Amino acid sequence: MIDTLASGAARDPALELPAMLEQELRAQPxxxxxxxxxxxxxxxxxxTARLRDFEVKxxxxxxxxxxxHTETFSLAVNFLDRFLSKMKVQPKHLGCVGLSCFYLAVKxxxxxxxxxxxxxxxxxSQYRFTVSDMMRMEKIILEKLCWKVKAVTTFQFLQLYHSFIHENLSCERRKYLNFERLETQLKAxxxxxMFSKAKVNILKIQRKLNS
Incomplete structure (x- = not known):
């Protein structure tokens, strides 16, 4: 059974952060x-890193x-990096791997x-492989991810800390904390x-919010 993302719960940083930090360790490339x-x-x-970056773009x-949603993209990148960090993938198969990771994240x-x-x-996507090829690749990816597609992503940390900091700012300062801008920077x-090698931790998100 695929372990999917939970959603719909109210966000309480004090309660949510410890669980996110614990889950983070299980879903790192x-x-x-x-x-x-x-x-x-x-x-x-x-x-190569260059081919990986092109695929993510x-x-x-x-x-x-x-x-x-950006969460879907962030999750797809997480799947791709985790898979590439474990398996030797030939460049000719990268498109199938990337699209399969993306489809898993979408679902x-x-x-x-x-x-x-x-x-x-x-x-x-203008690829030439078949649906059967992609389904086989999905199964391989899921096996290497141990059938666990629940992953704490950078985007989730960004949401959590933006919400927490936003609530504790004055009305005057809130207008400078533009979430859409931060979201765009995260996608980049x-x-x-190089950013995938770092842990998705709160200090990096805090530095981003304070920049």
Whole structure:
């Protein structure tokens, strides 16, 4: 059974933060695996950080095309990085891996009525693999993720800390804490593998909010 994201509960930072920090440790990419990607030479035969970043940018474009939530994009990146940090993926298979991670994130976090057909997703992405190829890849990814697609993402920390800080600011200062701007900056960070090596912790989010 797939362990999916919980939703709909009221957010209390004092209660939610400890659980998020604990879950964070279970859903981090392997730093050693990501370093191998950064060290790999771009010869067309091995996965590299540059190829990973290009794939994430494609996933961001799909997120924007379908109007999906930033949480969906953040979760898809988490799946992709966790998988790439464990498995040796050939560049020719990266598109299938990336789209499969994206589809898993969509099904885990978006409303069911908004989930597109796999055929439409492949067509819009202009890939040549089949739905069967993608379903097989989904199963492989789920096995490597131990069938757990519940992951604490950077976006969730951003939401939590923005809410907490916003409530404790004066009305005058609140107007300078623009969540949409922070959300845009977070998406840009996801497109760089260097940020995936860092833990999704509160200090980084606090620095972002205070910048």
């Amino acid at each position: 392997r730093a050693a695996g990501l370093r191998l990607l950064e060290a790999a030479h771009d010869n067309g035969l091995r996965m 494609d996933l961001l474009s799909l997120t924007q095309f379908f109007g999906f 885990a976090s978006e409303e069911e009525r908004n989930v597109p057909l796999a055929t439409d997703l492949i067509r819009i 960070c996801h497109c760089r593998i």
